[in-house]
Amino acid sequence: MDSRQDGPHGAAVIAEDFGLKGARGWAFRHVRVDAAPGTVVAIEGPSGSGRTCLLLxxxxxxxxxxGRAEIAGLPLPRAMAAVRRISGLGHVPGVSDLDPALTVAEHLRERALLQRRFGGSPWALRPRAQRAAEARGRIDAALTAAGLDISALPKGERTSVRDLERLEALRLSVALALIGRPRLLAVDDLDLKLSDADRAEAWRLLRSVAEDGTTVAAVCGQAPEPPGTPGAAGAPENADTVIRGGGPATVIIRTNEEGAADALAETGRA
Structure with missing residues (x-):
């Protein structure tokens, strides 16, 4: 498949010499990526290396x-609003945090309501019973895709977020994002505070989402090597971010820009 062509659901991610500069220097620069729909794009690097800025x-x-970038053919920065509409945020600290005081059910109901009101979906105009059935269907499909079994939680759907294990909270964040049926799913700090077993399970979750057609971008400290990875490849000598990885299923971007720790606070979010 030509990676520049969008699939029926996922978004192609294209970037060339992509960069972002804050008041104290570059958050990231010289980023190049050409990822087909349904790809897992792993943004790998230490905390403070600009990886969250790149994700956002x-x-x-x-x-x-x-530089330039296109998400599902939409150019950045000209079409930032349109890109926001087709992308969904899972766990991104400081941006899409779960409320620890709310229950799982409250989070799901709130997200479905917001999607109905602001998601631009025609189901908002349907009769109430039909809207309720549609919302329930979206929630059930998102939970299944995220692998979150509510019945297995300590208090079922009434379980508070503060009582969730780290991997369960990650699954909930992914499910909430998937309710909006995004073409690009973004997740930050994927492997933070996870055991080796849970980290492997988290990557299986994202690969499963990608296999269903949604493109996934995930920030991590260390990404698992794709089969047959040849090492760093295709980056110019002055690149602060390099792409490595083999095969169409996974692209790994390594960030190492020094001095990027404050860029998130200093550069303007839309």
């Missing part, structure tokens, strides 16, 4: 300052 820029939530 690719989803239309931070304005880049150099």
């Amino acid at each position: 820029a690719l989803t239309g939530r931070m304005r880049p300052t150099e």
